[in-house]
Amino acid sequence: MTEEIIIAGFGGQGVLSMGKILAYSGIMQNKEVSWFPSYGPEMRGGTANVTVILSDTRISSPVLHHYDTAIILNQQSLDKFEKSVKPGGILLYDPNGIVHEPARKDIKIYKIEGTRLAAESGNPKTFNMIVLGAYLKLKPVIELDSIEKGLKKSLPERHHKSIPGNIEAIRVGQENVESILVL
């Protein structure tokens, strides 16, 4: 199993930390992992993205241009990465702020109302975990148990009290992912 993922959105949406939790959880399941962020000028002015690879075998290139899954959280990232999804791959996006819907017909497209659900839950910070939940529903590459362990490892201890809320947000995401285009 090798899963190549791009997560892209605005700085502050928790793009990099979502990737970090996914990668740490992968380690908990004895997978090989890599996490390569955009660290360029763009992260200072708006968009942020991270490439995460989970694999059962040694990972070659940590830098990719084609992905099994793209998790897209704003219009700029949709414009940039829609074309980078491998044919038959998955595009998961949050419709908040999206004015040009994804147009490809050769990939599976799913929607998660992460921004709305996070706002409704009263805890907007769990936005990225809702999106992560939606992803895990579509690609159950990591077990929830490993995510919990990954959260424990990647969060400083003072934040451990927020773990149950994060796990709940993942469940919300799993339950609310909508299918837009099935091949």
Added chain:
Amino acid sequence: MGDVRLMKGNEVIAEAAIRCGCDGYFGYPITPQSEVLETLAIRRPWEETGMVVLQAESETASINMLYGAASTGKKVMTSSSSPGISLMAEGISYLAGAELPCLIVNVQRGGPGLGTIQPSQADYFQTCKGGGHGDYKLIVLAPASVQEMYDFVELGFELAFKYKNPAIILSDGVIGQMMEKVELGEYKPRWTAEQIQEISGSWACLGKAGRERHISTSLELDPYGMEKNNLRFQAKYREMEAKEVRYEMFDCEDAEYILVAFGSSARICQKTVEIARSKGLKVGLLRPITLFPFPTPIIRELAGTVKGFLSVEMNAGQMVEDVRLAVNGKVPVEHFGRYGGVIHTPEEVFDALKQKLIGE
């Protein structure tokens, strides 16, 4: 398995320094290596092992602090990124001329000039062919993973002290910024005064107390004396070439074409080999781990059996010159790479291989 973590390449440089018993770090922040200094500041090793961490006023100051500290036989290091390393060039030449062991880390970014903050490998010439003035060589280690960033700190110190010569880890923005699984080693205590006396007592400035004074200098005004020094340096460099070459090969046994790449470019090329093999093409990868000493003998040997080499570097063609010297005209040697901070894709490398060597 020991202590396994998910960490950035830059963070593990700091962690490795603390755990291998480093005595001092002198540095100045610059993207994409600032996490080295940041991690040291967060970890506060001066409270744990007594290691000194000092943010100098500039890179020029850092390298000269390193020069002073290295002359006392302590395990000391600095890190920077390309423009900062240029500022250090004078000091690096002095350290090599004074035959002082130390560790330097360059997390390369795109140049020339202030350039960009994105990954690059355009400091190959600077690192392997000079940078500073005079006939000197650095021991050059090129990590291709976060684990190697960790391992090469200790290896760098080991080789630096073995040869009384500066060692440098030539990394780049990809390896520095990416996170991977890394297994951290045991804590090793810093050397005691007695151990330093035993290891470096014959040359280090430790307080002269009853013996002839030791002088750490690169200055020798008598040209015959300076030639003698140079002969000693050259003998040392030849010994490194004979004993310290390190490299790794992937799928080279039956290869008709070989990619030569180091650091992050080697990771990208591994994917190219996978693509090529899936299409039935016999392609292998040779990854130099030491850039000096360069793995000339194995490339020379492979030149007898393959149809061509493609040197893949994130620069306009630097290491390719060393590959050509090793191959010595036997088979074609071409270069491919994106540069200025652009990272080539495995597919671009594959296309270049077909176009430049296989002929499609």
